[in-house]
Amino acid sequence: MNGTLSLARIDIILSHPSHPGNIGAAARAMKTMGLSRLTLVAPKRFPDEEATARASGASDVLAQARVCSTLEEALADTVLVAGITARRRDLAAPFHWARGGAAELLAGTQQGTRDVALLFGNETAGLSNDELAHCHLGIMIPANPDYSSLNLGAAVQLMCYELRLAALSPGEPPRGEFAPATSDEVEGLHAHLERVAIATGFLDPAQPKRLMPRLRRLFARARLEHEEVSILRGLLSTIEQPKRRNKS
Structure with missing residues (x-):
């Protein structure tokens, strides 16, 4: 696939942007670097005149923006999700600096026909641990550690530049012929695994500790394929069957 076409x-x-001006600034940043797909999760104000004004000619990006009520809805069909964060988290996905993370995302566009996503958090709090748990990798911008605060629009501009830079380079070859699992499929696996872990007594819901977040981290590193999710869910279903027979 042509590098610049991969940007599409x-x-x-x-996620949960509170200032419409930042939405407009993000749209402008995207269009200048050849990106056009914008998704907003529960924006506080959108559409909004301030967003249109700050877009400064990128109103087409705003017009076709997708608005979702939940992050799960926004990520349902994605196969690779990277989250921008200002600090490393204990139980987060593997981390990359901005340039390496952009290259990973571009490589992800070469796998199958599904899409990849770059996730930004709220202007005030950034990504929550729950939001970052949906990501396959975390990306950090190597800012001044004594003052790492970066405006949302500026962060989007910087990452869109890195994505374009990566797109203009040949990058890594495709990693395999098998279709990667979508975020929706992986979420289904997590829910199924938790249900079986509770049913078998392996997980005490009253004292879950960090079992499920650690399993999320494991699967994020593995970058599961569609067939692998099917195999794991088939195994879990087999484990469930004796319990169902005992109840009947």
């Missing part, structure tokens, strides 16, 4: 497969997601 990348979804820029703003």
Whole structure:
């Protein structure tokens, strides 16, 4: 796939943006670097005149923006999700600096026909641990550690530049012929695994500790394929069957 065409497969997601001006600034940043897919999760104000004004000619990006009520809805069909964060988290996915993370996303567009996403958090709090748990990798911008605060629009501009830079380079070859699992499929696996872990007594829901977040981290590193999710869910279903027979 042509590098710049790969940019059309990348979804820029703003989770719970509170300032419409930042939405417009993000749209402008995207268009200047050849990206066009914008998704907003529960924006406080959108559509809004301030967003249109700050877009400064990128109103087409705003017009076709997708608005979702939940992050799960926004990520349902994605196969690779990277989250922008200002600090490393204990139980988060593997981390990359901005340039390496952009290259990973571009490589992800070469796998199958599904899309990849770059996730930005709220202007005040950034991504929550729950939001970052949906990501396959975390991306950090190597800012001044004594003052790492970066405006949302500026962060989007910087990452869109890195994505374009990566797109203009040949990058890594495709990693395999098998279709990667979508975020929706992986979420189904997590829910199924938790249900079986509770049913077998392996997980005490009253004292879950960090079992499920650690399993999320494991699967994020593995970058599961569609067939692998099917195999694991088939195994879990087999484990459930004796319990169902005992109840009947």
